[in-house]
Amino acid sequence: MLADAVNAGVDFGCNKNEPKQNGCDVSKVDIQSSCKVPKTKNGIVFPINELVNPTIDAVLNQVPLIYDPITKQLLLQSEFDELRLNSERNGCTKNLVLIDDHPKEKEFIHERKLDENGTQIVSNNDNLDVNNKDVVEKTQIDVDAPQNETSSNVFDDSDIESSPLPFLSSVYKPKKSSLSATFASASYSLSSSLHNVLNRLKKKNGINNETFATSTTALILENRPPHLPAKSIDEEVKHKHEYEEMVKEAKRKEAKDAKTLRKITNKRKKEEDRVIELIKVWQKDLLPNWSQVKNTKKVHDIWWVGIPPSIREKVWKLAIGNDLNLTHELYEICVSRSREKVWTFLTSEGESVADVIKLDVSRTFPHLGLFQENGPYHETLSQLLGAYVCYRPDISYVQGMSFLAGMLLLNMEVSDAFICLANLLNNQILMSFYRVDPTFMNAYYSTYQVFFRENLPLLYKHFADQQLTPDLYLMDWVYSLFSRSLPLDVSTHVWDLILRDGEEFIFRVALGILDMYKDILIKFDFINLAQYLTKLPDEIDSQSLFTSVAAIKMVVGNEKLTFNQVLSSFINSKV
Amino acid sequence: MSYAYLFKYIIIGDTGVGKSCLLLQFTDKRFQPVHDLTIGVEFGARMITIDGKQIKLQIWDTAGQEAFRSITRSYYRGAAGALLVYDITRRDTFNHLTTWLEDARQHSNSNMVIMLIGNKSDLESRREVKKEEGEAFAREHGLIFMETSAKTAANVEEAFINTAKEIYEKIQEGVFDINNEANGIKIGPQHSPTNTSLPLSGSGSSQGGGCC
Numbered sequence: 001m002l003a004d005a006v007n008a009g010v011d012f013g014c015n016k017n018e019p020k021q022n023g024c025d026v027s028k029v030d031i032q033s034s035c036k037v038p039k040t041k042n043g044i045v046f047p048i049n050e051l052v053n054p055t056i057d058a059v060l061n062q063v064p065l066i067y068d069p070i071t072k073q074l075l076l077q078s079e080f081d082e083l084r085l086n087s088e089r090n091g092c093t094k095n096l097v098l099i100d101d102h103p104k105e106k107e108f109i110h111e112r113k114l115d116e117n118g119t120q121i122v123s124n125n126d127n128l129d130v131n132n133k134d135v136v137e138k139t140q141i142d143v144d145a146p147q148n149e150t151s152s153n154v155f156d157d158s159d160i161e162s163s164p165l166p167f168l169s170s171v172y173k174p175k176k177s178s179l180s181a182t183f184a185s186a187s188y189s190l191s192s193s194l195h196n197v198l199n200r201l202k203k204k205n206g207i208n209n210e211t212f213a214t215s216t217t218a219l220i221l222e223n224r225p226p227h228l229p230a231k232s233i234d235e236e237v238k239h240k241h242e243y244e245e246m247v248k249e250a251k252r253k254e255a256k257d258a259k260t261l262r263k264i265t266n267k268r269k270k271e272e273d274r275v276i277e278l279i280k281v282w283q284k285d286l287l288p289n290w291s292q293v294k295n296t297k298k299v300h301d302i303w304w305v306g307i308p309p310s311i312r313e314k315v316w317k318l319a320i321g322n323d324l325n326l327t328h329e330l331y332e333i334c335v336s337r338s339r340e341k342v343w344t345f346l347t348s349e350g351e352s353v354a355d356v357i358k359l360d361v362s363r364t365f366p367h368l369g370l371f372q373e374n375g376p377y378h379e380t381l382s383q384l385l386g387a388y389v390c391y392r393p394d395i396s397y398v399q400g401m402s403f404l405a406g407m408l409l410l411n412m413e414v415s416d417a418f419i420c421l422a423n424l425l426n427n428q429i430l431m432s433f434y435r436v437d438p439t440f441m442n443a444y445y446s447t448y449q450v451f452f453r454e455n456l457p458l459l460y461k462h463f464a465d466q467q468l469t470p471d472l473y474l475m476d477w478v479y480s481l482f483s484r485s486l487p488l489d490v491s492t493h494v495w496d497l498i499l500r501d502g503e504e505f506i507f508r509v510a511l512g513i514l515d516m517y518k519d520i521l522i523k524f525d526f527i528n529l530a531q532y533l534t535k536l537p538d539e540i541d542s543q544s545l546f547t548s549v550a551a552i553k554m555v556v557g558n559e560k561l562t563f564n565q566v567l568s569s570f571i572n573s574k575v
Numbered sequence: 576m577s578y579a580y581l582f583k584y585i586i587i588g589d590t591g592v593g594k595s596c597l598l599l600q601f602t603d604k605r606f607q608p609v610h611d612l613t614i615g616v617e618f619g620a621r622m623i624t625i626d627g628k629q630i631k632l633q634i635w636d637t638a639g640q641e642a643f644r645s646i647t648r649s650y651y652r653g654a655a656g657a658l659l660v661y662d663i664t665r666r667d668t669f670n671h672l673t674t675w676l677e678d679a680r681q682h683s684n685s686n687m688v689i690m691l692i693g694n695k696s697d698l699e700s701r702r703e704v705k706k707e708e709g710e711a712f713a714r715e716h717g718l719i720f721m722e723t724s725a726k727t728a729a730n731v732e733e734a735f736i737n738t739a740k741e742i743y744e745k746i747q748e749g750v751f752d753i754n755n756e757a758n759g760i761k762i763g764p765q766h767s768p769t770n771t772s773l774p775l776s777g778s779g780s781s782q783g784g785g786c787c
Contacts, residue, residue: 352667356640359591363612399590399640400614436642475615475646484614527633530618 279308287311290318303500306493306542313412319499320420328415331387338386353397357385364402365488371406380414381406387418388425395425398434400479407483407495429503433478443570444478445470448507450566454556455511459518466526473533477510485535490542504554504563512549516540578622578631582742583653583759584735585683587675588660589668590639593694596725597660598636601735606726613638616650623736625743629763632739644678651683655751655759656738660692661709663722664701669693669708676716684758686750690719690738697724 064077224230231239281302286293293299307315361381364371371381384405389397404424408417425434432440448470453460463470476485481498483491498505513536514521521529554563586594595613600606602619619634635654637647651657657679661668672691679689693709706722713720719737723730745751746760753760 355667356590360612363610366609366611396642398642399612399638402612434642436645438645471646472616479614484612527618527620531620534615534617 275308278302278305279310282308282311282315287314287318294318300500303496304546307496312492312496313416316408316411316495316499317416317420320423322419322423324419324423324426326419326422328419330391331415331418334387334390334418335383338383338390341390353389354386356399357382357389357397357402360397360399360402361385364406365410365483368488370410371402377406377409381409384409384414384418384421388421391418391422392425395431395434398436398479400476400484401425401434403480403483404430407481407491410488411492427503429478429506433475439574440571441471443567443574444507445474446570447563447567448474448510450556451507451552451554451563452511452514455552456514456518459514459522462522463529466524466529468526468529472530474510476534478506481506482509486540486545487538490540490545493542493546507563508552508554509545509549511552512545513540515551516545516548577629578763579628580743580746580753580763581631581633581761582655582739584632584634584656584658584738585650585654586634586636586658586660587647587679588639588658588692589662589665589671589675592639592660592662592665592668593725594639594658594660595636597658597692597694597723597731597734598634600725600728600731602634604728606728615643615646621735623739625736625739628743630739630743632735634735648678648682651679651687653757653759654683654687655742656688656690657683658690658692658734658738659718660694661704662695663693663704663706663709664695664698666703669704669712672712676718686745686758688719688738688741688745689716690721690734690741691716692734693720693722694725696722696729697727 066077286299286302361378362372364381366372369375370377372378381402385397385402388401388405401421405417405421408420408424411417412420425431428440429444432444449460452463452470481491482494485491486494494505494509498509501508513533517532521532524532555561556566586598588594590612595611595617596606598617598619602621613636615638617636619632619636621632621634623630623632635650637643637650659672659675659679661672663669676689679687691709691713693704693706709722710720712718719741721730721734721737723734725731742751742760746753751758751760753762
């Protein structure tokens with residue numbers, strides 16, 4: 001890197017004010033001899049052996065380095081000094097050409113010839129080495145360029161003076177602007193030589209001893225090479241004007257970007273402030289008086305936007321409650337019993353419960369990598385599910401539970417998760433689904449259909465025409481409470497509200513999903529509908545889903561029957 | 576896309592034998608190293624060509640856990656083909672085949688073609704069920720048999736397509752009553768503009784039209 005920074009040859013061409021016919025004074029800098037630090041073929045050698053017990057830190061401390069803010073590279077102090085010395089000796093920093101020790105350089109440049117089409121012919125110089133090839137490419141650019149392009153370089157003197165490192169700015173800044181200006185002016189056809197230069201620019205950090213042309217500003221402002229007629233004044237004025245336009249445009253874009261960034265930052269800040277405010281309200285006003293305020297409109301409104309993550313655990317535990325009066329000790333007992341028993345449990349068909357749990361734990365929130373084998377929560381989740389099997393051997397483990405337990409584990413301690421899981425599964429809807437009780441399951445499906453028809457009559461008819469029954473897509477949504485089918489942040493928000501509103505919210509979300517996609521769904525046939533709904537798109541965002549969910553009415557008919565009333569009527573008619 | 580016939584398939588078998596992976600390999604030609612679990616039922620579809628005719632396969636991929644057996648039973652209705660899958664590295668899954676087969680026979684159309692699949696053939700070192708055992712079971716119960724690997728895609732294409740060929744032959748032989756949708760066969764939309772059952776015109780050999 002160090003050598004490269006120095007070796008990158010820089011041809012600034014002529015000063016704008018110099019008479020063109022004088023041409024560029026090509027000068028040379030011999031890197032090998034200018035370096036005080038001993039060098040080997042592969043790089044610079046530092047006197048490490050002078051140090052007693054050399055460590056990397058110690059060695060680095062011995063190396064005199066200078067940071068160049070323009071190239072963002074570290075330079076050796078010695079190389080930096082030598083470079084400046086040489087350029088001062090040349091008397092014209094802008095005419096500096098750094099060529100790797102090659103005596104033929106001057107002749108070589110003069111040897112290039114033009115054919116009648118203006119295409120460059122390089123005389124077959126036997127002395128050409130890798131470095132000279134670079135020069136060939138450089139000169140080819142000059143010639144391939146249209147008439148108004150030159151290889152000489154305009155340098156704004158004020159620019160140099162204002163720079164903290166005037167010399168470096170003249171050496172390195174051009175390298176950057178040369179490339180951007182090449183694109184900006186778009187005057188070059190992408191000739192092969194340009195490709196070569198661009199490629200080399202890309203690779204430059206890896207290649208030593210390079211030499212190529214650079215410019216300080218847009219190429220459009222450059223003077224022509226000495227062997228070509230000078231620009232006319234009109235042309236120069238025009239180019240200056242064009243250049244100014246480019247600069248203005250760039251500044252405009254910069255300002256616009258800064259504005260966008262400010263906007264995003266402000267928005268984020270506002271969002272953070274909002275959450276902080278919410279947390280305060282939850283902690284000061286709501287949680288201490290939970291039993292009195294939990295059903296008030298104020299709480300319900302604040303709940304709708306989702307519970308702030310830092311207090312979610314508290315609210316979930318309060319909302320799920322503990323009707324079963326389970327204790328942490330019970331969890332411990334179940335865990336120790338499960339060690340002896342669960343792993344030998346078999347179902348009536350001879351299916352091993354342990355095998356199924358083992359399989360499913362690894363398949364729970366697979367994208368998170370938390371519950372998979374060797375994941376941090378793999379054992380915890382297995383243990384939690386095993387404990388539940390011991391607690392309720394009549395229900396045992398049923399697929400879907402691992403997602404409920406996993407969701408709880410993501411938000412609370414394992415023993416709390418056990419208490420919450422058991423209480424959650426004790427709810428009518430989950431209990432009837434996990435027991436695969438057809439009477440209740442069908443009552444829920446039928447109730448759902450009533451609200452489906454009420455809210456989305458056209459889609460309801462379309463589904464009926466396609467013979468798509470609700471069980472085909474609702475099962476997954478109910479069993480895992482959407483945690484398998486919606487993105488984690490969205491399903492967490494959905495859980496917040498299921499814990500607020502109870503089971504009817506599950507079906508409200510289901511209808512919200514249908515509402516959100518109704519324009520697509522109405523065009524689908526059976527198989528497309530079934531595929532779409534059992535594998536929802538990944539990019540669902542909470543806001544649009546909740547907008548749809550908010551629009552779903554949970555009362556039907558003139559009598560304004562509630563979900564529970566409709567459900568009861570179906571259950572009573574079947575039982 | 577137009578099709579001449581639509582066949583409904585159902586994939587059954589113990590949990591974790593690779594039912595969903597087989598489906599994904601067949602429909603998307605990929606294998607997902609991060610496994611997901613199926614709750615309820617999932618779906619897949621693909622068009623294949625047999626005897627120059629476009630046939631659409633509509634595949635129902637069911638949950639394997641025994642707890643859901645009663646639900647799975649309701650999905651047999653209207654299936655023309657079933658893939659009964661076991662895992663060659665887990666003998667348990669092979670031992671449960673009899674129960675699965677009983678269920679399938681009892682709740683499906685008697686003409687339903689059943690393909691027995693020993694999956695995970697890439698895991699030879701962990702094999703617990705010999706290929707010959709699978710073959711013997713299939714012979715004994717009149718099933719077609721194949722060992723597949725959803726991971727390497729070995730035989731996956733063949734398993735789905737051979738099942739379709741068998742169904743197609745049965746149609747040609749007139750064993751299947753294609754007027755009766757309960758058999759799991761639908762004729763392409765061109766023949767059946769309303770998408771309901773229709774009077775059979777000729778052999779039903781002409782290409783279907785319209786859009787599915």
